[in-house]
């Protein structure tokens with residue numbers, strides 16, 4: 001779809017009234033079309049017009065697992081993970097023997113996913129004891145796991161060191177002694193990174209930018225805390241300083257922020273070498289690579305990202321006169337996000353009259369902000385398509401909303417859906433593999449949906465659906 005549609009154009013739906021179309025959304029020539037950049041690679045329309053994934057029709061999945069349902073295309077997830085792994089191995093091969101990819105578990109993790117990560121030779125970035133536990137149970141070796149967090153508990157640090165994690169990323173000055181003390185108790189040396197706030201304003205939603213000064217993550221470079229942390233870590237024999245880390249934010253399409261961040265990190269890296277005679281063996285540039293939620297997004301290919309980051313690191317190391325450390329990155333969304341779509345059943349459909357004689361169509365589904373909070377939280381855009389059948393009806397500008405008691409309970413703000421879409425139809429929302437199930441809630445005591453992985457005609461449950469009994473079981477009475 002082109003992006004050339006004029007902002008605020010009026011679209012006449014089937015009932016003659018009009019509603020405002022966002023600038024990037026063009027009325028489709030065919031409402032049944034699946035834009036390849038938005039859908040996992042095995043998703044197609046079958047001969048009957050309904051969606052198929054991994055060789056299975058959505059109706060079959062719904063019969064077995066119900067709705068709402070997160071449907072993960074295993075082939076797609078693993079291909080994207082392998083593409084990042086290979087792109088970074090290749091681009092950095094001559095510089096530092098290949099860069100390591102740590103898949104960010106926060107975007108979505110289940111033991112089944114951890115098993116793929118482990119089998120496919122990636123590493124795992126965890127941000128809590130829970131993510132760590134799932135990673136370990138899925139078979140990821142401790143030394144291939146990183147533990148993050150701006151407020152790790154003693155028990156999370158204890159669990160990580162007991163598992164022999166490859167790195168703990170220190171996020172505050174107080175944490176340095178905490179990790180060192182736990183390491184001493186366990187009689188181990190803890191491999192640590194220091195998360196540096198590099199002062200970059202990433203071009204993304206302010207809620208998911210993480211390297212400007214006024215936020216909670218990391219130790220400030222400009223304010224001097226990062227260097228103070230380096231000195232404190234070097235003074236503790238229970239800690240082995242492996243490198244510096246920076247993560248500038250999420251859903252980023254412009255590599256300019258990574259350039260500034262890498263330069264600032266490598267300046268500090270060089271300063272540590274020159275001032276303390278300590279050559280840090282590694283450096284981590286974080287994650288945050290963007291994905292396509294709608295036709296307005298054009299993500300960078302992993303090869304392009306890896307090649308550009310390799311150029312930046314090579315140049316900065318040359319300028320600083322230091323050897324290239326082993327590089328790692330932490331993509332989450334770009335791997336898990338596009339692999340999954342959410343399948344809903346449509347219920348109530350309303351045309352609501354707006355001021356000025358326009359109207360908006362509201363299509364309600366059987367989930368909502370409890371399974372996808374991103375629209376309400378970040379004003380995120382999504383798309384949707386009729387999944388249970390193809391339709392010859394014209395497209396009508398629609399808003400897909402959930403079933404929660406909240407007017408902000410919107411899943412898809414604007415999409416052209418066939419005018420005959422109605423109760424009992426299945427609707428699919430692509431690009432929900434990252435930060436949807438992992439940020440799901442039980443608002444209105446709605447049980448969280450299942451996640452099913454589909455591959456080669458086989459559907460396998462990754463996370464089972466919660467039931468009202470699960471919710472009742474939490475109630476202390």
Ligand SMILES: Cc1ncc(COP(=O)(O)O)c(C=O)c1O
Nearest residue numbers: 104247250287288330331332333
């Ligand atoms: C430290 C860290 N690494 C990696 C990620 C993964 O980010 P994304 O899923 O945008 O790639 C995040 C989340 O933003 C993060 O905070």
Ligand SMILES: N[C@@H](CCCC[NH3+])C(=O)O
Nearest residue numbers: 208210250251374434435
């Ligand atoms: N949850 C965010 C990203 C979180 C980034 C974590 N540091 C999102 O859905 O976009």
